[in-house]
Amino acid sequence: MHSMACPLSRLLFLLLESLASVHAVVHVLNIPPAAPPNVSSALDPALTSFSFDPAFWVEFGGNKSHPNEFSMQMIRNIAARTGAYPIIRPGGVTQDSSIFDPTAGSPLRTTDNTTGAIYRTTWGPAFYESFSAFPSGTRFTVPLNFGNDSFEIASAEARAAVEYTEDWEQRIWAFELGNEAGNYKATQRNLTTWGPAAYVVEWKNWTSSINSFLPQPLRTRWWAGSDGITPALVTVALQTEDLIARGLNDAEPPIVREFSQHMYAYSACKPASAAVATVPNIHNHTNITAFVGLLGAKVTAARKNGSDLVVGEFNSVSCSGKPNVTDIFGQALWVIDTTLTAAALNVSRVHLHQGATLVSQSDTQINVPGANGTPGFSTYDLWYPVDSPLRGRRRATPSYVSQLFLAETVGKSRTSRLLPLSPPEGVSPDLFAAYAVYDGHEDAPVRLVVVNWDTFNSTMGEAAAKATSLTLDITGLRRNSKVTLKRLTAPGNDETNADYVTWAGQAWTNGTAQGRETIEVVENGKVEVRGSEAVLVFFN
Numbered sequence: 001m002h003s004m005a006c007p008l009s010r011l012l013f014l015l016l017e018s019l020a021s022v023h024a025v026v027h028v029l030n031i032p033p034a035a036p037p038n039v040s041s042a043l044d045p046a047l048t049s050f051s052f053d054p055a056f057w058v059e060f061g062g063n064k065s066h067p068n069e070f071s072m073q074m075i076r077n078i079a080a081r082t083g084a085y086p087i088i089r090p091g092g093v094t095q096d097s098s099i100f101d102p103t104a105g106s107p108l109r110t111t112d113n114t115t116g117a118i119y120r121t122t123w124g125p126a127f128y129e130s131f132s133a134f135p136s137g138t139r140f141t142v143p144l145n146f147g148n149d150s151f152e153i154a155s156a157e158a159r160a161a162v163e164y165t166e167d168w169e170q171r172i173w174a175f176e177l178g179n180e181a182g183n184y185k186a187t188q189r190n191l192t193t194w195g196p197a198a199y200v201v202e203w204k205n206w207t208s209s210i211n212s213f214l215p216q217p218l219r220t221r222w223w224a225g226s227d228g229i230t231p232a233l234v235t236v237a238l239q240t241e242d243l244i245a246r247g248l249n250d251a252e253p254p255i256v257r258e259f260s261q262h263m264y265a266y267s268a269c270k271p272a273s274a275a276v277a278t279v280p281n282i283h284n285h286t287n288i289t290a291f292v293g294l295l296g297a298k299v300t301a302a303r304k305n306g307s308d309l310v311v312g313e314f315n316s317v318s319c320s321g322k323p324n325v326t327d328i329f330g331q332a333l334w335v336i337d338t339t340l341t342a343a344a345l346n347v348s349r350v351h352l353h354q355g356a357t358l359v360s361q362s363d364t365q366i367n368v369p370g371a372n373g374t375p376g377f378s379t380y381d382l383w384y385p386v387d388s389p390l391r392g393r394r395r396a397t398p399s400y401v402s403q404l405f406l407a408e409t410v411g412k413s414r415t416s417r418l419l420p421l422s423p424p425e426g427v428s429p430d431l432f433a434a435y436a437v438y439d440g441h442e443d444a445p446v447r448l449v450v451v452n453w454d455t456f457n458s459t460m461g462e463a464a465a466k467a468t469s470l471t472l473d474i475t476g477l478r479r480n481s482k483v484t485l486k487r488l489t490a491p492g493n494d495e496t497n498a499d500y501v502t503w504a505g506q507a508w509t510n511g512t513a514q515g516r517e518t519i520e521v522v523e524n525g526k527v528e529v530r531g532s533e534a535v536l537v538f539f540n
């Protein structure tokens, strides 16, 4: 009756009450005090690895006498935190139109002068020699052209890799025959007969022929698969569990070092697919775990077969990303959540793809190359490796700091294990991700990752900052020890300027830390995380 008599003030009261509770609510985060049985295996120190499209190898890596020092610094920053270098895959769609020419130099792309499509990438010894310009300890996969259907082209590349890679036994991690062979066009294979069965027959034939001339230590270092994951086992897509069932890895000794799958949930390849590649769709933990979860069955199959599964190539939006979606700070959060979701499923490594627009992939894609054949660097790249007319000066993009965050999550112990945590009661599973890191010798978690996916854009103001903030109570753990945290933040999810993106208070736009490092002390076990922010908590 009271409310009937005074509906407006009642409404106001409810509103004020709910606003007040936004500040007051403290959510208790349940973290198992000891690692439960379903914690991941020990994290690979190179969990966060790379894939660079070979057509843009020179821009990203440079060559032996003139390495791209900026890229090298970006890679060293990661290794400084894990004690291991990322494994580098020069690979992608241009590997299937590549040719080794002993008289050629560094990888050189040949572009159709009317469409801008790259139809060939030619390299000579300098390509393999450039591997030694990377920090010592960096390992590489070797791209072989399978798409041309010429054994001669593929075997010439394999021979050259051994001949020209200095210290090949250490540096060559794996050979990769073809990229996304499930997508081959009618110019590459007879599509009436092409499919997983034909792939397995040809893959076994070619790899055993190449093995007959490779030095013995390299003969068991093959990647297999290298095709996208899809929700359905469609006819042509090459899926790990299917390839194993078809007998791909039946040589004795087995020759597959790792199975590889690629992962893109969204694409800018066509206007219709670009339309659904939006921030609300991509920045949703339920959507991330649903798609990445497809890897679970593949990991199980690979491990049962005595091998491992890696994501040899992935990013958020295929066909070079989408401006204002993949070049914003929120992409850093996406890389973190996606990588850790995969790691928790025991995917050994994920190779984040870097490159530039390739017109050949689709004639209706939204992205374009730069003027006069200059690269139109992909907007999902972690850094733009050289100055370019389309993207401006060489610099880190807002997502680069994800690599530092992930590297510190993995750490140097070689015994870190990961457990995804359920959201606290009352917190949406769509907008929250948390992971505990346990260490082999410790009973309690050593680190904690929290991502608050509730979108906070830079234009939204102070009230929204508070409304999207989450306060977590983590007192259940390690009461007697000092708890600190590092924050990954920006003025908003939509921030496109890396100068305003900070990891523990420091910006990394130009390759090295700028500003004073801020390590926060966690008081009373309360951790506050604004919307579109992530924190890494350290239980020291």
Ligand SMILES: *[C@@H]1O[C@H](CO)[C@@H](O)[C@H](O)[C@H]1NC(C)=O
Residues within 6 Å of the ligand: 036, 038, 420
């Ligand atoms: C791990 O097991 C616990 C129960 O022991 C369960 O609540 C949790 O959902 C499991 N997590 C995963 C990622 O399977």
Ligand SMILES: *[C@@H]1O[C@H](CO)[C@@H](O)[C@H](O)[C@H]1NC(C)=O
Residues within 6 Å of the ligand: 062, 063, 064, 065, 066, 105, 106, 126
């Ligand atoms: C290496 O790069 C430098 C600088 O771009 C160039 O002058 C040189 O010719 C390159 N060497 C090879 C072998 O490509």
Ligand SMILES: *[C@@H]1O[C@H](CO)[C@@H](O)[C@H](O)[C@H]1NC(C)=O
Residues within 6 Å of the ligand: 113, 114
């Ligand atoms: C494109 O290349 C072809 C063959 O090399 C040449 O004949 C033609 O003039 C070129 N067109 C332009 C617009 O440069």
Ligand SMILES: *[C@@H]1O[C@H](CO)[C@@H](O)[C@H](O)[C@H]1NC(C)=O
Residues within 6 Å of the ligand: 096, 097, 147, 148, 150, 187, 188
């Ligand atoms: C295969 O390579 C040759 C050059 O050796 C080239 O002319 C041809 O177009 C390539 N075919 C395909 C399908 O890539």
Ligand SMILES: *[C@@H]1O[C@H](CO)[C@@H](O)[C@H](O)[C@H]1NC(C)=O
Residues within 6 Å of the ligand: 190, 191, 192, 193
């Ligand atoms: C592709 O294979 C089918 C079935 O073997 C055959 O009939 C057809 O002629 C082939 N096409 C080409 C272009 O070779």
Ligand SMILES: *[C@@H]1O[C@H](CO)[C@@H](O)[C@H](O)[C@H]1NC(C)=O
Residues within 6 Å of the ligand: 151, 201, 202, 205, 206, 209
């Ligand atoms: C196996 O590869 C050789 C080339 O090394 C080729 O001549 C032969 O036709 C292939 N056989 C099959 C079944 O693909």
Ligand SMILES: *[C@@H]1O[C@H](CO)[C@@H](O)[C@H](O)[C@H]1NC(C)=O
Residues within 6 Å of the ligand: 243, 244, 245, 246, 247, 248, 249, 250, 251, 254, 304, 305, 306
């Ligand atoms: C792996 O799978 C192949 C078939 O692809 C099979 O012949 C082989 O025995 C399996 N290896 C193990 C260790 O299970």
Ligand SMILES: *[C@@H]1O[C@H](CO)[C@@H](O)[C@H](O)[C@H]1NC(C)=O
Residues within 6 Å of the ligand: 280, 281, 282, 284, 287
């Ligand atoms: C992801 O989340 C959105 C909500 O924004 C939902 O509508 C969409 O269908 C979900 N799925 C995918 C695959 O994006």
Ligand SMILES: *[C@@H]1O[C@H](CO)[C@@H](O)[C@H](O)[C@H]1NC(C)=O
Residues within 6 Å of the ligand: 280, 284, 285, 286, 287, 290, 430, 431
């Ligand atoms: C996240 O995606 C799921 C579908 O996977 C959808 O049901 C949910 O509404 C989305 N959440 C938000 C906040 O958009």
Ligand SMILES: *[C@@H]1O[C@H](CO)[C@@H](O)[C@H](O)[C@H]1NC(C)=O
Residues within 6 Å of the ligand: 323, 324
């Ligand atoms: C990106 O967003 C900015 C600011 O909202 C806008 O000016 C620009 O046109 C957008 N660019 C694209 C390609 O949508």
Ligand SMILES: *[C@@H]1O[C@H](CO)[C@@H](O)[C@H](O)[C@H]1NC(C)=O
Residues within 6 Å of the ligand: 278, 279, 280, 324, 325, 328, 455, 457, 493, 494
């Ligand atoms: C935040 O900004 C992005 C553009 O960067 C936009 O797509 C999104 O809808 C905005 N979200 C909210 C909640 O304002």
Ligand SMILES: *[C@@H]1O[C@H](CO)[C@@H](O)[C@H](O)[C@H]1NC(C)=O
Residues within 6 Å of the ligand: 498, 499, 507, 508, 509, 510, 514
């Ligand atoms: C990076 O360099 C640019 C150009 O010199 C400068 O404007 C910017 O402030 C620098 N950013 C950081 C974070 O050091």
